[in-house]
Amino acid sequence: MAAWETMGKSQDGHSTVSTGVAGLDDILAGGLPAGRLYLLQGDPGTGKTTIALRFLLAGVKAGERVIYVTLSESRKEIEGMAASHGWSLDGITLYGLDDAGASAQPEAQQTLFHPAEVELNETMRGVLEVVERTLPTRVVFDSLSEMRLLARDPLRYRRLILSLKQLLLERDTTVLLLDDRATDSEDRQLQSLVHGVIQLEQAAPEYGAERRRLRVVKLRGIRYRSGFHDFTIVRGGLVAFPRLIAAEHHRAFEADWLRSGVDALDRLLGGGLDRGASTLLMGPAGVGKSSLVTRYVRAAADRGERAAVFVFDEGTATFLARARGLSMDLSAHVEGGRVHLQQVDPTEMSPGEFAHAVRQQVEVGGASVVAIDSLNGYMAAMHDERAVVAQFHELLSYLRQVGVSTLIVVGQHGLTRPMDAPIDVSYLADTVLVLRYFEFRGAVRQAISVVKKRAGPHERTIRELGFTSAGVTVGEPLQEFVGVLSGVPALVLGDAPGAKDPDEPRR
Numbered sequence: 001m002a003a004w005e006t007m008g009k010s011q012d013g014h015s016t017v018s019t020g021v022a023g024l025d026d027i028l029a030g031g032l033p034a035g036r037l038y039l040l041q042g043d044p045g046t047g048k049t050t051i052a053l054r055f056l057l058a059g060v061k062a063g064e065r066v067i068y069v070t071l072s073e074s075r076k077e078i079e080g081m082a083a084s085h086g087w088s089l090d091g092i093t094l095y096g097l098d099d100a101g102a103s104a105q106p107e108a109q110q111t112l113f114h115p116a117e118v119e120l121n122e123t124m125r126g127v128l129e130v131v132e133r134t135l136p137t138r139v140v141f142d143s144l145s146e147m148r149l150l151a152r153d154p155l156r157y158r159r160l161i162l163s164l165k166q167l168l169l170e171r172d173t174t175v176l177l178l179d180d181r182a183t184d185s186e187d188r189q190l191q192s193l194v195h196g197v198i199q200l201e202q203a204a205p206e207y208g209a210e211r212r213r214l215r216v217v218k219l220r221g222i223r224y225r226s227g228f229h230d231f232t233i234v235r236g237g238l239v240a241f242p243r244l245i246a247a248e249h250h251r252a253f254e255a256d257w258l259r260s261g262v263d264a265l266d267r268l269l270g271g272g273l274d275r276g277a278s279t280l281l282m283g284p285a286g287v288g289k290s291s292l293v294t295r296y297v298r299a300a301a302d303r304g305e306r307a308a309v310f311v312f313d314e315g316t317a318t319f320l321a322r323a324r325g326l327s328m329d330l331s332a333h334v335e336g337g338r339v340h341l342q343q344v345d346p347t348e349m350s351p352g353e354f355a356h357a358v359r360q361q362v363e364v365g366g367a368s369v370v371a372i373d374s375l376n377g378y379m380a381a382m383h384d385e386r387a388v389v390a391q392f393h394e395l396l397s398y399l400r401q402v403g404v405s406t407l408i409v410v411g412q413h414g415l416t417r418p419m420d421a422p423i424d425v426s427y428l429a430d431t432v433l434v435l436r437y438f439e440f441r442g443a444v445r446q447a448i449s450v451v452k453k454r455a456g457p458h459e460r461t462i463r464e465l466g467f468t469s470a471g472v473t474v475g476e477p478l479q480e481f482v483g484v485l486s487g488v489p490a491l492v493l494g495d496a497p498g499a500k501d502p503d504e505p506r507r
Contacts, residue, residue, distance in 0.1 A: 020054030023240030042200030060091035071146035120150040144179040208347030230352025241352035246397035253403025261299035264474035270458040283435030301333040307369040308361035312377020346380035374409035
């Protein structure tokens with residue numbers, strides 16, 4: 001029995017070997033089908049060597065014999081790279097530049113024969129000797145760029161790859177070929193020879209850390225997760241974040257209200273927010289959106305539920321201090337684990353990593369309420385703003401299908417004029433709360449209204465919203481004003497002679 005036959009099984013029943021990266025195994029539906037040839041392709045710095053070493057270390061852990069063939073770096077360089085991750089290469093047979101033989105020595109260079117006839121033959125002879133001696137179940141070639149340069153001729157290069165493929169796969173060896181991005185024609189030729197292709201990409205935004213993502217271009221016979229998946233390189237290896245697919249996640253939950261603990265606010269919403277619904281809180285800066293979110297989080301924690309708050313626009317200390325000032329202190333709940341409070345730096349965290357963090361809090365932490373403060377900060381974390389709506393929709397769909405109530409803050413531009421949001425996602429949310437400023441007797445006050453609620457009735461009034469040291473208050477309907485929602489309110493004294501009816505169109 002071949003060594004790989006004792007490994008795992010993919011969803012399609014194929015024998016698989018782990019890549020050593022849990023997220024990548026998930027993307028590959030269990031791992032790489034064993035005994036095949038694969039291409040790991042990407043520009044320098046994208047993480048090819050890191051994945052290759054994790055792949056071999058996973059083999060060592062499983063008791064397999066593995067070989068790392070490096071034609072571009074010395075043994076010392078590979079060992080140094082492994083040490084930077086805290087890895088030991090014990091159990092990995094290294095064949096590098098130090099073992100290339102006489103052809104690698106300057107004094108042995110000759111001009112009588114073409115380099116492809118001597119140097120490539122010497123290099124491959126050494127590789128085949130170590131393969132025959134160790135009989136590995138996993139082999140990494142790093143990189144094909146060196147083989148391409150030695151072969152010179154595309155036909156000779158193709159024949160070389162075919163020979164390696166036949167030789168190693170006859171021995172039930174799983175082979176990972178590392179290569180830099182080549183021309184389109186070279187890519188197509190090489191990709192046609194292998195069983196699977198994984199491409200790594202790296203993008204440098206105008207500000208902030210680089211963003212890395214991967215894509216499985218080809219994998220014969222396996223239903224893998226298509227599309228781009230974010231990943232990051234940390235000490236200890238590479239962490240991949242499979243693209244969130246909401247349709248894969250369903251969990252039964254009881255229909256119920258998510259109550260704020262403020263009776264007037266719950267009545268405004270027809271009894272409360274629907275369990276598992278997404279709620280958008282929209283309004284200008286400072287109008288009280290985050291404070292309302294805090295009210296719901298505190299009420300949930302008081303009931304013994306778990307909540308997760310992701311703060312983009314302010315520090316956690318500021319968030320907690322404001323909560324204390326409004327008699328909604330969350331410190332005890334944070335310390336007791338009922339509230340997870342996390343500050344997110346949008347320049348350092350990709351959307352895929354953020355979605356993974358949310359899933360961890362829901363699936364591992366047991367959160368039934370998730371708050372995102374704010375969508376403006378989430379947008380700043382996007383690698384490609386054109387995909388913001390699609391990614392955000394998928395995240396909301398996932399949370400809805402597992403019964404998690406979601407609160408999303410959206411900051412709008414403008415104070416005394418019609419409001420503009422950075423992006424219109426109101427149609428994605430189940431409930432939309434609009435907060436506004438209005439002026440009365442020389443004072444700036446706040447108002448709240450429910451402009452959308454998909455499930456059940458709600459009040460259509462606009463009520464005054466207040467924040468004091470005693471907490472959140474919701475007052476009577478503002479019947480004396482028109483134009484509050486537009487951001488340009490006007491006072492209309494309904495009891496005064498000749499006053500206009502608030503429902504009458506303004507001229």
